[in-house]
Amino acid sequence: MNQNQTENSPKKVHFISLGCPKNLVDSEIMAGTLMKDGYEVVADAEDADTVVVNTCGFIEESKKESIQRILDMTSLKEQGQIKKVVVAGCLTQRYKDELVEGLPEADLFVGSGEFQNIAKILKNHDAGEKKKTFFNLPTYLQEEATPRVNSQPKHRAYLKISEGCMKRCAFCAIPLIRGNLQSRTIQNIVNEAKLLAAGGVKELIIISHDFTDYGWDLRRKDPNAKESPVELLKALAEVDGIQWIRMLYLYPDGITQELIDLMKSNPKFVKYFDMPLQHINNDVLKKMNRKMTREEIEVALKRIRTEIPDAVIRTQFIVGFPGETNEQFEELLKFVSEQQFDRVGCFKYSPEENTPGGKMTDQIEDHIKDFRHDALMSIQQNISKVKHEAFIGKTVEVLVEGYSEETELLLQGRTSQQAPEIDGVVLINDGEAKIGDIVKVEITESMEYDLIGGIVQ
Incomplete structure (x- = not known):
């Protein structure tokens, strides 16, 4: 003390x-x-x-x-x-x-x-x-008058729209911990967004366990309820002061044409799809209790890329799920190579107590998980390198976040295609700007995950 x-x-x-x-x-x-x-x-x-x-x-x-x-x-x-x-x-x-x-x-x-x-x-x-x-109920759903202090830089904030999850993926313990889906009302969420905007927030990052299921529980109770992903986004787009709206955790079965049309129609919605796929082999997906097939996933990906060619797609995969064969893993590797995702996260399967996956008898040895993780990420690192090199010579909008974590000689920021904490950054080696400014930066160099450039007028 x-x-x-x-x-x-x-x-x-x-x-x-x-x-x-x-x-x-x-x-x-x-x-x-x-x-x-x-x-x-x-x-x-x-x-x-x-x-x-x-x-x-x-x-x-x-x-x-x-x-x-x-x-x-x-x-x-x-x-x-x-x-x-x-x-x-x-x-x-x-x-x-x-x-x-x-x-x-x-x-x-x-x-x-x-x-x-x-x-x-x-x-x-x-x-x-x-x-x-x-210990009371598994979770607490934020209320209208719930006090909250934004711990993020003044210009950005997370906006939690629901608690719990209605999915029952075989590898996941979230429903055991946080319970079933509970959505906040649109009015409740919009009121918080207005308070955040009044405090200087320019970027809202919408979080939940599954954005695309938002409102399902409210609509189930009341057929007249308006809560849905599209209606929520329409309401948030009307909040003055908010310039970027980013959605995290969009499951592929909820990427509808209506959602894509809305994201195309308003520049406030950043063209960023955070869409966990987990695997691509149909047998593994079924065993994971994922509700989509490879064919349906490919339709969703094609729809995004056709309608919004400059969209960034971030996904994640699990390697070493019980029973995953060499052939199934090779199918996943080939899929990653073919799809050329902008961002990929990879998790080595972790057996969790009281989940279906944790009870399966055909667990994969750790050294195999390690090998598969490294093999997949090696492919993705090469893809990321090429994609970043393509930015050299381009001018992009960057939200300035402060000085670089490595040196105070450089400013640091993000494009709308980079989510905080999980993606790379843009290092600014020329020009001046204040934290929270959105400036134009010409990219002159690239690294595996980060970009480097100077501010242009």
């Missing part, structure tokens, strides 16, 4: 947010709730009274990272640098009993249906309440 802190100064809280942007929004809600209640959110754990570790419980690697960060913080507590460690998020929700028993040095465990009550939980604990665990 800060040595200069007095008895009457605000309690200080530090957040460690792990995993996906959806988890980050939960951390922002906790921060907003605490600040509204008089707490101060600080940038460094050593300056805090309380550290909240908002965990991820999606795959094995993220679980290990979450546990390590919790142990790091409890070590600080033992050294007397902080007073309290709170464990929140998906890992907490998923492994309630195991975490509480295995981490006695942590003070509080807050599930994904209780994090909105963080201020009350901390105050009661300070007042002497002995209760350590807080």
Whole structure:
């Protein structure tokens, strides 16, 4: 704890947010709730009274990272640098009993249906309440009056439109952790978007577990409900101040002609399709409980490229799913080579407890998963290199985000075709601009994932 802190100064809280942007929004809600209640959110754990570790419980690697960060913080507590460690998020929700028993040095465990009550939980604990665990429903759906502090640069923000998922993919534990699909109303979402825009946000990044299923639950309850992906986008396009609207997690079965027509019709919608495919062999897709065939996926891809030739398509694949044969993997490699995707992520299958995939007997050995991952990414790296070289000599619009992470001699930004955190950046080596400006940059050099250029008038 800060040595200069007095008895009457605000309690200080530090957040460690792990995993996906959806988890980050939960951390922002906790921060907003605490600040509204008089707490101060600080940038460094050593300056805090309380550290909240908002965990991820999606795959094995993220679980290990979450546990390590919790142990790091409890070590600080033992050294007397902080007073309290709170464990929140998906890992907490998923492994309630195991975490509480295995981490006695942590003070509080807050599930994904209780994090909105963080201020009350901390105050009661300070007042002497002995209760350590807080688990309610699997998730909390953001409300109209929910406080939230945007932790992103002022010009961009994530906008979470729903919780849970109606898909039941055999490899995924999200429905076990977060429950079934729950959509916010369009009015609720638009009101938040207006608040974000008033705060200087120019880029909205729409997040959910599946954007294309948005509103299905509301329409099921009420046939007159208007909530749908297209109607939501139409409403968000009317928000003054927003210049870029980016959608993440579009499943291929929801890429309709109506959605494509809308994205073509308004320059606010960035021409960026984040569309997880997971595999392309029909037998593997069926075993994964994906609801599309290779043929249907190819129709969706062709539709996008025909209607919006300059669209960026980002996808992800899983290698080493139980029973995946060499022939099925080779089919995937050939597909990646043929399709020339702009961005590809690749995951080595991680067997998850209580999922159909985790119970399958024909698991693939780790060294085979490693080989397949490296083989697929090697092909994609060559594709990315060629695609980036094609930008040399072109002038593109870039949203300036600050100085480069590597050197303050260079500005750094993104084109509309680069999503924050997951894609590359544009390094600006000539010209001046302020953070949040959208400027024209002539590309002069390219790297595997990044571009380099100077501002032109």
